[in-house]
Amino acid sequence: MGVNRHPFVKDKWDERAYFLVQDVLYEGMDDGHVSVNAGISDLAILAFIRATCSRPGALSKDWFDMSGAIAKWASVGGENVMSVSALTFSRDGFLIKLPDGTIENGAQRGEIDMTRIKALYEEAAASGYTYSMSLTPDTVAEPRRAIDLIILYCWRRALFKVQYEGMSKAEIASALAARKEKSGHEGGMPIGARIDAAEAVTRFLEGEKAFLPELKGEPLLVALTRAGGFGQDEMSTKQILSVFQRAAQQTGFRPGSGGVNNLRRGVMVGVQKGSERAGFDPAMHAKKVVNHRQSGHGCREVVYEDTLATTDAMAFLCGRVPQPIESLKNLSNLRVPELAKFRTYADVPKKDPVQKLLSDSPELKQLHAAITKQEVVVQELEKLIVKLEKKPKKEQKAIQDRLEAVQKALAILVAEEARMGRYLRELVLYEKQMQVYKAGVEALESMPLHEMRMRLEVNSYEGVTLESVLLRYGCDDEDVPFEVESILNERISGKGKTVHTQYLVKWKGYKESRATWESKESILDESLITSLKEKMAIAAGPATELKAAPEKKAAAIAEEPEKPATELNRSKDDERVDERAAAFWAEQKALLEELAATVQKATVERAVASSGIPHESKTATPDVAMRVPMAPYSVRNIAWQKEEALAKSFLELCSMGMMKSAAILRLSKELDVPAETIRKQFQQRRFASRSDARRSGCVKRW
Structure with missing residues (x-):
């Protein structure tokens, strides 16, 4: 009898895993570790898969290219699997009710027409693989919504007509020609744009959401060029899969867990649970998400019956209400950010013991020895041909044929050595990643709870709108302000005459770990600084040294002689611990x-009581001072x-x-x-x- 195994393991992309990946990409673009074009492209691919629950084969033409169906596809739907014309955005705002009961009146809505590759084959059901899907808000925060990220991607590629407003036909033609150059479109507003970026964004949000007619035939998802611009080639299946692999590595998920189906199953489970809460038939809605067409397909019950949480079975034993419990072994809880340091083979140190998989490989040594042997034979034959120049052509031809045969064999060995080398380098990288991951998981067992919570914390993006996202990332507008939520701390920076005060700013909508040190001049609201001083004064209590104003501290430091670098360059953690502990020690003293x-x-x-003095005289002052x-x-x-x-x-x-x-x-x-x-x-x-x-x-x- 076969063992009835669970269809899927638990390391799937739940909501928090998806949000963590988004935060890593946003932070990478903010810090300059990820190019804006690459970051927005990855966010858009994740959004497309989440919104449409599609496989990579539905977004690219790799598979039917192999089957020779490209000619038939071109006659039916054009050269692209998905063109810009397949996407449409609604002019008016979409009214939605958020979980907290508030009403949002300006949410974005769109539709996408999809034609699956299977529609080309005779066994496909009539119109079964051609369908339209609605794109509506899937999260509360606007920077996380799939529909908004797709808009951001299209804006970055300069596909909207409003971005070309005011340009003449010749200027538009010149801008379109520049897009087809080898470097591609660099991103943002088109070359020679007449309209201001902020005005274009405002007009787009007011309803001017049509695409430029000349660009409707371009592929909807394009690969980046070597220069980092948006090219003209449609993104391939391999490139789509690499987005998930790259995102998993950057976020620190278990190596090998970054598959597209992880996110697709997570979407299906979310639809199932949401339909249950709303009182709908969960099976029917889940099937429609999986199949994208009429119901009745039986794959959901067999394959997709899964959950991202464990069952609270003990609730039934003690009579309490069962609760959904997140698995302790899902991708989010077992996240190891240190994995991001080892993305390629070049990141593995040369002296690392895991490199022995490459240097001590017997197969590679055998190939190298065979190549060396063949190279010696080639050299001998070449010398022999030189000596036989005056010999009959028949003898020369025999040696020449033998030389060509040996050279072909040598080329095969060299290619095999290169293939084996690539495989072993990938193996070295994977083994190193697994070492780091296992060590990180072991460290999680003893990690303090507050550190664990910080690792799993995600940005709320409260107050961050689609308008600010389009300007900051879609147009490279560095003047878009971040809203200050509070000031967490202050410090004295610099030395000598350059000493100045800095403040640790907590930005609204972003987690505390993203707080940054800013100068006093960058704080526009003086009340925030006043509020910090009041909190510090209350916390300090009688500790007079903490009541001194930051200006007095700076003046005192400026008068002192310069200290060694080791004293001035204390770690940020020590500074924060010292300042927080000062008030505590004043109270404890x-x-x-x-x-x-x-x-x-x-x-x-007790000493007076043991001396035998009557009770009445215990409080009287003795004639002789008692030494106690x-x-x-x-x-x-x-x-x-x-x-x-x-x-x-x-x-x-x-x-x-x-x-x-x-x-x-x-x-x-x-x-x-x-x-x-x-x-x-x-x-x-x-x-x-x-x-x-x-x-x-x-x-x-x-």
Whole structure:
């Protein structure tokens, strides 16, 4: 009997995995690690697959080129699988209701006409592979919507008529001719554009969404040229697949998990779950997404019955409401960003042990030896031909034929060596990626929770509109402002006369890890700086050193002699930990002084009680000053009065990112207590907690 296996493993592209990939591409374009044309092209391909749930074969002509159907396709639908004319955008805004109940009146909507390659064959159902699909918002955030990303791609390629507004026929013809050059269209507004980019975007959003008639015959998805521009060749299946492979590597997903079907299945599951929540028949809607045509196909029940989450079966045992639980082993939770450092074979160090797969390969050594042997034979035959110049032509021809045969064999060996070398280099890269990935997954088991949450956090893009995206990425407008949400911190930068204040800015719609240090002149809203100073003053409390204005700090630093580079170039993390901890230590010192006074008072009272003095005279001042030994200012006495103060201090430092050993050293320095005393106290506390847990029959962690 065969084993009934689950049809698919769990490492698929769920919503968060898709959003993480988008964020990586946006961040790559912002930081200059990814060219804008390449980033927008990848975002558009992901959007097309998500919006249409299509296979690469529906977007490219590689497969039917092999079958010889190109001639028939040209007579039916043209040279392109998908042309610009297949896409249409609605002039008016689309009214949608968002999950929070708000109504959006200007959402984008479009339609795309698709003709699958199977429509060319006789066994295809009548009109079964020719259909139109609606493109509507699929996410709340505009920069993530598939329809908006497709618009951004078309805008970057300068396909819209409004982008050519004001140009004469000759100027338009010149701009179109430049698009066909070897370097391709560089992206953005067309060459010789008369209209301002901002005005063109405004008019587009107001309804001027038609394509330039001369460009409707171009392929909808085109490959980039060597110069990085948009070319004229339709994107191939291999190039579409490479988008997913590249995106998975950049984001840090498990090597080999970047397939198109991952995203397609994720879309299908999302439609199924959404239709269930809306009260529709989930099977019918899921089938339509998978098949793109009439219902009745049976593949969904057999193949696509899957989910991105595990089942909360234990809920039925205890009577609580079942909840959808995300699998702990999906792509998002097992993300290892360090994989992005190893995208090609050149990224693997030459001295890495994994390189032995290439250098110690017996097959490659055998090929190299055979090539060397054949090269020696070729040299000998060439010398022999020179010697036989005066011999009969028959003898010369025999040697010449033998030389040509050996040269052909040598060419085959050289080609095989090159093929084997490519394979082994790919193997080296894959093995290195798997090493990094496995090490990263092991590190996840002990990673602090706040670091894990930061790794899985995605941008909300709150307040980021399609207009700003079109200007910033579609037109390379660097003056499009980012909105400041808050200021997180401040620091003094520079040295000597160049010292100045910088502020850590949290941008609206972007996660905290994307915060950047900006100068005071870049902060247009002074109230944000005032708000930061007020928060710092409240947090500092009695600590007068934190109440000083940043200008006074800068002046004091400017008067001091220049410090060594090692002191000035402290890490950003240490600066943030020091500033956050200053207020905390001011509060802890006051608390510890109060506890020390309480301990002293209690010690005096116990000494007086043991001296036999009557109760009435305990409060009277004795004639002779009584020498009572000062209670030691130790962790044990402090913990005797308020043990949680020490525990809070330790946990607070650890939450700031300190190692346990470093936190103990910091406590030792601030409390003037030997580190060994603090370490022993923690060991005793943990031992007592575990003993109590064993006696009570439960597990207790401190």
